Amino acid sequence: MTRLSRRHAFCAAWLSLLSAAAATASMTAAQVIESTKPTDWRALDPDNTLVMELAAGQVVIELAPRFAPRHAANIRTLAHEGYWDGLAILRVQDNYVTQWGDPDGESPDKAKPLGSAQKKLPAEFSVPLKGLPLQRLPDVDGWAPVTGLVDGMPVAADPRTGQAWLAHCYGMVGAGRDMAADSSNGTELYVVIGQPARGLDLNITVVGRVLQGMQWLAALPRGTAEMGFYAQPQQRTTIQRVRLMADMPEAERPQFEVMRTDTDSWRQLLDARRVRREEWFVHSPRHINLCNASVPTRPRTAAAKG
């Protein structure tokens, strides 16, 4: 390549970059998603994905082993051994959480056995910030000095303490506990169904997030007893079963993929949520909150299936 043609190529690349920037600068969120490449998406990890079946529909949960390795391992074991099959949704507190587990979990003689799962786990409220592959958000957050995404999950962090933790955004799943910080073992789980419950951050182990099916957990009747527990056993929703995706026959597995958050497309999507270019909007916040930086899913493409 001659020097001239190299310069020409450089100019062409630069012009193409400029024009791409101009194009993305005018894209809506829908247009960004439409313009993504196959490599902007990733498949579900069968060893890291739970599928809960309710009569109403399927709930798909992605675990967070990087943040709660002991809980994630225990939850895999519990799902593998059918622990939740036939158990129930016990509690729905409006604008707060839906919680499920063993209705008899509090009575030692009636509680469902845990099989080979651990009965006791350490609290896993935070991990070291150092070394974490955090895609940092520039947007100000009142709850924490630093926020961003790791593995597509909302993370808050504090460089002064060196801690990072999963944030209680809509759809995040945690492990219920009693008074002792280390009293959760992953058998009783909850999901945030209203405004972010960030006051719970650093107080409890967050184990993952719902990727699809939140409508089946958020639209349940609220319980009328204290903390939204159901007053009558018959008000509870039965959990038909919870399986680890790896244990499911290929044909029954959820068929969708998740947008990656380490790509230009993802950064363009965040930009399109900050600056609203849809005709309807007359004002743009030029800001998003960590919890609004939620990650899209889409039906698995034919190419990805092949």
Place this chain on the structure above:
Amino acid sequence: MTRLSRRHAFCAAWLSLLSAAAATASMTAAQVIESTKPTDWRALDPDNTLVMELAAGQVVIELAPRFAPRHAANIRTLAHEGYWDGLAILRVQDNYVTQWGDPDGESPDKAKPLGSAQKKLPAEFSVPLKGLPLQRLPDVDGWAPVTGLVDGMPVAADPRTGQAWLAHCYGMVGAGRDMAADSSNGTELYVVIGQPARGLDLNITVVGRVLQGMQWLAALPRGTAEMGFYAQPQQRTTIQRVRLMADMPEAERPQFEVMRTDTDSWRQLLDARRVRREEWFVHSPRHINLCNASVPTRPRTAAAKG
């Protein structure tokens, strides 16, 4: 009173204040509410309160005439004339909004007549910050430089533009509009049922908030058509009726009162939400978000009824 006794009285008052401060400094949110005085609460304003009846239960909405005077007036007229009676909940989009109005509102020949209500209103997206009785929150908010409460409602503001506006927190009610900013007239209303929809702020007229009954609007089945509209008419929830509280017989009126936000008790409550003193918590955020500064209600006391 001698000088000595006055000094003594001053000291006693000061000591009592100190001890009160020490007491409140160790109170939980529940304890703050328990320790409130009757004057820390206010009655509902019958001219400013809507009562929506669904088969499942009652939804009580407080209007915001200070922020949307023309919409509030139109909504009062619509309720007074029974506009919503027999209409329906048309749309429930998960983690976003529940919306209600006339299923035939888009067809000029079938739409329910508006009676003496206005067909066209100006957009009421913001009001001047100057002169607004804002109880300012010290907590940082990413969406706006200033936040606080006015009339118990969450308000964001920008001193540079001089604007203040109602924030789209959980339970806030707005007036749906089409493309034109001034295309809402209060007939079609929505309520936030998930994480704060602050990206809508300054884009639409907010008309009030749900004080009680959110569980009846938030737990509805999500619609499966675009934007959460119900695909089939029979999936809609019928609105039995919506009345202005002033039009209701005394015996049928909602019997609760609302905590005031211009009191020491309110400031103590916010403090108790920032610093969690319940035994369960091992970490306090020392922060609340505007949308977490929600205002409690309680059954109307016998004294207040008398």
